[in-house]
Amino acid sequence: MSQVKRLNIIIKGIVQGVGFRPFIYKLSTKLDLKGVVINSGSGIIIEVEGNHNNLQSFLSKLHQEKPIVSKIDYVSVIILKPFGYLTFKINNSINDKKNVKVPPDMATCQDCLEEISNPISRRYLYPFTNCTDCGSRYSIIHGLPYDRSQTSIKKFIMCQFCQKEYNNSFSKRFHSQINLCPYCGPKLKLLNHRGKVLSYSLEALRQCINDLKAGKIVAVKGLGGFQIIVNARNTNSIHKLRKYKNRPKKPFALMYSSLKAVRTDCQISLLEKELLISSQAPIVLLKKKNNNQNCNIAPNNPYLGVMLASTSLHYLLLKELNFPLIITSGNINSEPICINEKEAVQQLGNIVDLFLTHDFPIVRPIDDSVVRIIQGKKFFMRCARGYAPISLTIHKQLYFNSKKFIVQPSILAVGSHAKNTVAILKDNQIFVSQYIGDLSALKTFESFKNTINNLRTLYEFKPEIIVCDKHPDYISSNFAEIQNLPLRKVQHHYAHALSCMLDNKLKPPVLGIVWDGTGYGDDDKVWGGEFILILDNSYKRIACLHSFKLPGGNKAMKDPKRSALGILYEVPNLEKNLELSFFKEFSKQELSLLQQMLSLDINVFLTTSIGRLFDGVAAILGICYENTFEGQSCMMLEHATLKFKTEDSYTYNIIRIKYPYIIDWKSMIREIIQDINKKISSEKISVKFHNTLAEIIVDIAKISQVKNILLSGGCFQNKYLTERAIFRLEQENFVPFFHQKVPSNDEGIAIGQIVAEIIHK
Numbered sequence: 001m002s003q004v005k006r007l008n009i010i011i012k013g014i015v016q017g018v019g020f021r022p023f024i025y026k027l028s029t030k031l032d033l034k035g036v037v038i039n040s041g042s043g044i045i046i047e048v049e050g051n052h053n054n055l056q057s058f059l060s061k062l063h064q065e066k067p068i069v070s071k072i073d074y075v076s077v078i079i080l081k082p083f084g085y086l087t088f089k090i091n092n093s094i095n096d097k098k099n100v101k102v103p104p105d106m107a108t109c110q111d112c113l114e115e116i117s118n119p120i121s122r123r124y125l126y127p128f129t130n131c132t133d134c135g136s137r138y139s140i141i142h143g144l145p146y147d148r149s150q151t152s153i154k155k156f157i158m159c160q161f162c163q164k165e166y167n168n169s170f171s172k173r174f175h176s177q178i179n180l181c182p183y184c185g186p187k188l189k190l191l192n193h194r195g196k197v198l199s200y201s202l203e204a205l206r207q208c209i210n211d212l213k214a215g216k217i218v219a220v221k222g223l224g225g226f227q228i229i230v231n232a233r234n235t236n237s238i239h240k241l242r243k244y245k246n247r248p249k250k251p252f253a254l255m256y257s258s259l260k261a262v263r264t265d266c267q268i269s270l271l272e273k274e275l276l277i278s279s280q281a282p283i284v285l286l287k288k289k290n291n292n293q294n295c296n297i298a299p300n301n302p303y304l305g306v307m308l309a310s311t312s313l314h315y316l317l318l319k320e321l322n323f324p325l326i327i328t329s330g331n332i333n334s335e336p337i338c339i340n341e342k343e344a345v346q347q348l349g350n351i352v353d354l355f356l357t358h359d360f361p362i363v364r365p366i367d368d369s370v371v372r373i374i375q376g377k378k379f380f381m382r383c384a385r386g387y388a389p390i391s392l393t394i395h396k397q398l399y400f401n402s403k404k405f406i407v408q409p410s411i412l413a414v415g416s417h418a419k420n421t422v423a424i425l426k427d428n429q430i431f432v433s434q435y436i437g438d439l440s441a442l443k444t445f446e447s448f449k450n451t452i453n454n455l456r457t458l459y460e461f462k463p464e465i466i467v468c469d470k471h472p473d474y475i476s477s478n479f480a481e482i483q484n485l486p487l488r489k490v491q492h493h494y495a496h497a498l499s500c501m502l503d504n505k506l507k508p509p510v511l512g513i514v515w516d517g518t519g520y521g522d523d524d525k526v527w528g529g530e531f532i533l534i535l536d537n538s539y540k541r542i543a544c545l546h547s548f549k550l551p552g553g554n555k556a557m558k559d560p561k562r563s564a565l566g567i568l569y570e571v572p573n574l575e576k577n578l579e580l581s582f583f584k585e586f587s588k589q590e591l592s593l594l595q596q597m598l599s600l601d602i603n604v605f606l607t608t609s610i611g612r613l614f615d616g617v618a619a620i621l622g623i624c625y626e627n628t629f630e631g632q633s634c635m636m637l638e639h640a641t642l643k644f645k646t647e648d649s650y651t652y653n654i655i656r657i658k659y660p661y662i663i664d665w666k667s668m669i670r671e672i673i674q675d676i677n678k679k680i681s682s683e684k685i686s687v688k689f690h691n692t693l694a695e696i697i698v699d700i701a702k703i704s705q706v707k708n709i710l711l712s713g714g715c716f717q718n719k720y721l722t723e724r725a726i727f728r729l730e731q732e733n734f735v736p737f738f739h740q741k742v743p744s745n746d747e748g749i750a751i752g753q754i755v756a757e758i759i760h761k
Contacts, residue, residue: 019132224366226330280386492519495752517611528609
C-alpha cells in the first residue's frame, strides 16, 4: 500500500458561489481521499490526504473537471504529515481576510429550466429555481465568505425537502447556498400601476402573460433590478414606451424564447451563439437578416441587441408567448434601475401598466451586459450582469522601476463622470464595480456612494489613497477631493490607455491611441483625439487632432450640426457653403447667432475630439442632425460603412513643428465636400472617412517607433474603425491591442487611474 500523504491546498479565483466545495467533496470521495474543504475570505482551503497516485489524480482533475463557471487564478500546495482524517467533510466557513473574487450572477442553467418545465417536479413553474451552477450571486451578497447567512435571502429558511437536497452529495443543490422552492422561497405578485396587488404566485404569472399578449407594458423584477418589457410585435405599445421613456430613436434590446426564434430575425455566428447561451447571458449585438425588420425597435440600424432568458421567471414568461419581448432598464433616464417595489411604483408608475414583482431582495442594482464581436473576439459595450465584478491582477511587468514585486497600498479609484465604475486595489488585486452610469443624476450619485460603501464592506477595504480624473467639475472628482485622503488626479486619456495596457498585460513603451467624445486635457482644453506615448514612469502626448471650436460648448454633444459649423469654420471658404443640406436645419436667426459665436469666440470650446469630428461629418453628410442618444451620429456613420467597400481614403497633413504633432484634417473636409458636390454616396464617403482615420493611426504609429499599439476610448466601439485600424497596423508590422475584459469606454477609467498611481508612486 502506498504511503499516505496530506496536502494543504489554497485556491483563489472565482471559487465561491459556483459549486466548488461540492465539486471538491465529490472528487475527493470518488478518489477515496479524506479531509476537509472550507470557504474562507480569501478563497477555498482544502486539506486532503490519501495515497500518492490518488492525490496526483486529484490535483489534475481539480483543473480539468472544475465547475464551468468557476475560474482558478492561483493554487498553492504544501505537503504535510498525515492527520488521520476518517472522512471528507465540507466544514463551516471561516471569516478571515477578505480578498476572494465575488461570483457574478448567472443565468438559469438548462437542468433547472427542464425542471420547471416538468409537471411532476416539485419546482414545476417555480420562477426562482436555481442550483449550484446558476442564479443570483453578486446582486444578493452582503458579505464574504459566500454563505446563505451573508446573502439577502437569509430570511427564507429551507424547508425539509430543500434541506435534504442541501445535505445530499448526489444532488445538484448539494451545499447550494440559495436553495429555494415553492414551499419555502419567494413568491410572485402582480400589481397595477399604482401598486395595488392584483394576484399572487401562478395566477400572477398567468395574468401577466395574458396582459403582455394584450399589449400591456410591464415592469418585471429581474435578477439585478426592474426591467420594462412589452410585446415586440405590438407597434402601439412600442410607440407608447418610446414616448413614456423619452426615447424616440435609441434601439431597444429584444429577449427571445430560443435560438431558433432569434434566427428568424438575425444572423448568428458560432461565437455569438456561445455568448447567447452562456451563463452570463449578455445582450449580444447581432446583424439583422433584413434591415427593414424591427424598424421601430432599432430604427435605421442593421443590428439588433438580442438576449435569451436570464432567469427562470423570464423563461416562464417567454414559454407562453409567440413573440419576443422588448426589454429595457426599469429606470428614469440616467438614473439607476429600481431594485425594490416601492421605488419602482414611484418612478415607473406613469410608464408601465403593471408590475410583476416578488419578495426576493436585491442588494445592488445591476444592468444587463452588452457585447458585440470585433475582430472575432467578444468586446464589451457594457460590463454588468454575468461578468461584474471583474477583477484584474497587477502583474510584475508594471514594476519596471523595482527589482522586487511589492504589495501596494489600498487604493480607491472613483472613475469618470459618465459610464462610471469605481475600482479598488487590495493585495495587488483590482476589483471593479458593476456599471453605475451618469453621475449627473442625483440618484446615480447616491448609487455611486453606495457602491463604494458596498466594496468597503465586502472586502473589508480601507483606502489609503484615492485617485480621480483631472476634470475639476466631475462629480466623482469633487467627491474624491473631500475624502481627507492623499489624492492623485489622472488625465482622462492617459487613464484610458493604461486600462488597455493592463487589460492586455503589457508594459511600456506602448502607444495609446485614445479617441472619444470628451476628456479634460493637461492644457485645460477638451481632448478626444489623442496619441499618448506611455514610457516607464511618464507619458507624452505626441500627437492630437487639429482643434476646432464647438459653438455653445456642451450643447454640441447633442447637436452634431454645431460640430459641423465648428469644423467648416476652420476651413477657408467652406463655412459659407450654404448649399450643404445641414444648413437648412438651422433657422436664419440661429445660424447667424452661432456664426457670430464662432467669429467672436463667445461661448465656444476648443476641442481635439474625434467623437465630435464624427458628429460634424455625420451632419455634413446629412446622416444625422441630432443625437437623441449618446453616440447616435457615430453609430450611423459606422452603419453606413456596411453598404459600400473601397480602399480609398482622403488626404490630411501632419504638422511636425513640436510635440504634440498636429493632425490637420482640413484637406479631408474639403475633399468630402467635393465628393458631396459630385453626388458621391454618403456610404462611400463614410468608408473613405473611416479609412482616413485608420491611415492617420498608422502614420503616427510609425512616428512613435513603438511596436505595441493600444486602441482605447469610446470611438473604438466602432467595429469598422477598430477592425480597419488593426488590419492596417498589422500590414505595417505593428502589434495592435484592444480591450478584452474591460470596455473601451469610460467604464475602464477607474482601472487606469489605479495603474497610474502604481507606476508613478
